Amino acid sequence: MSERSGANSGAVAWVVAVATLLGVAIALLTYLGLTPESGDAQSPTHIAQSTPHATGADADRDVGVPETAAATQVTPPNADPGGASHTPDEAPVALMPNVTGTHWNVAKEKIADLQYDLEESFEPRNVRDGTVVAQVPRAGEQVTVPVNITVARKYVTVEASELTQSDNFRFSGPSLYSVDGTQYRNSFKVFSQYPSASMEWDLSRDFDYVEGLIGLSDEHAESGTAVSVEFRTDGQAVRTESTSLGSPIRIREPVHDAHRLEVVVNTTSGTAAHLVLADFRFLAKPTPP
Known part of the structure; x- marks a missing residue:
């Protein structure tokens, strides 16, 4: 009985000694910077799994499991590279042509596709009858609806x-x-x-x-x-x-x-x-x- 008790006490002392040496060794390695960096550790997204019934090499095979799925950026078919998107039915911006100074017969061809209001001005002017003397909007400005055209007229005497x-x-x-x-x-x-x-x-x-x-x-x-x-x-x-x-x-x-x-x-x-x-x-x- 005393011999078994002595043997047990010796074993415990041996375990304690080994644990103490391991602790000292780990502390020394940490102090010297020889422990593995966190980046070298196995990534959480790559976890070693063992199939319960696998044996041999299959038992040590790592199975990669993604932690989160990466977002996929999809560019809409109607978007331009700069990021501005356009609806398929968006009409292009129309700019007002310059018709002032031209005869109405010529001007109306230039604005044939626009809705317009025509006004006649009978103020005395040194221009040919039917000449466009004013327009709204002005040349080069975005077209508004309706376009206003003023034509100089001369009375019939x-x-x-x-x-x-x-x-x-x-x-x-x-x-x-x-x-x-x-x-x-x-x-x-x-x-x-x-x-x-x-x-x-x-x-x-x-x-x-x-x-x-x-x-x-x-x-x-x-x-x-x-x-x-x-x-x-x-x-x-x-x-x-x-x-x-x-x-x-x-x-x-x-x-x-x-x-x-x-x-x-x-x-x-x-x-x-x-x-x-x-x-x-x-x-x-x-x-x-």
């Missing part, structure tokens, strides 16, 4: 002598008459010595303006003579002017949608005189471009 006049013996013309030292062709003269002399034209709603000069005839008026001139459309007075010898007045009066225009002359002072309607003409809009 019809001389007063070409229209139907009332049968009134109190006027004469058309002829050449002198007003304030200037002679005017294609003019009319109204005899204001009668209580209410007048002239009348049939417009048939075809015109926008009547224009011309009104003044007393140099040959048939005395100093101090004055007359009133009243313009009536379809019987309604729309404008009244007074003029005297040597003081003619240039007029431009709207006659939109009027059937008839009447000019009524009355002497307001002095002796009876003759009123001259010089260069009288009517202005109509041209046909749309």
Whole structure:
């Protein structure tokens, strides 16, 4: 019994001694930096597995098991290398062409595929009738809907002598008459010595303006003579002017949608005189471009 107890005590002492030596050896190796680096250790993603029933070389075979699956980047078929994607039905940006200064017949071919609003400008301009004078948007800018185009137009001029006049013996013309030292062709003269002399034209709603000069005839008026001139459309007075010898007045009066225009002359002072309607003409809009 004592011998077995002594043997056991010797074995325990031997194990303790071996463990102590191993601990000292590991500590020494750690101090000298000779332990394996963490990077040299077997990766967690590569774990040695032993098949329970495998033997020999198969028992020591390592089976690689990935810890996480790597992400796969898929480029959409409609994406460009820079990363910007475009929907398949995205339309290209349209830029406005330059049509200002061109005739409308040419301009409309350039914007045939665009929706546009056309405006006519009758302001006096030294350009050919039908010339594009403004556009929105401007040339090179992105197209907006609708495009706005402004075209210069010139009125169609019809001389007063070409229209139907009332049968009134109190006027004469058309002829050449002198007003304030200037002679005017294609003019009319109204005899204001009668209580209410007048002239009348049939417009048939075809015109926008009547224009011309009104003044007393140099040959048939005395100093101090004055007359009133009243313009009536379809019987309604729309404008009244007074003029005297040597003081003619240039007029431009709207006659939109009027059937008839009447000019009524009355002497307001002095002796009876003759009123001259010089260069009288009517202005109509041209046909749309």
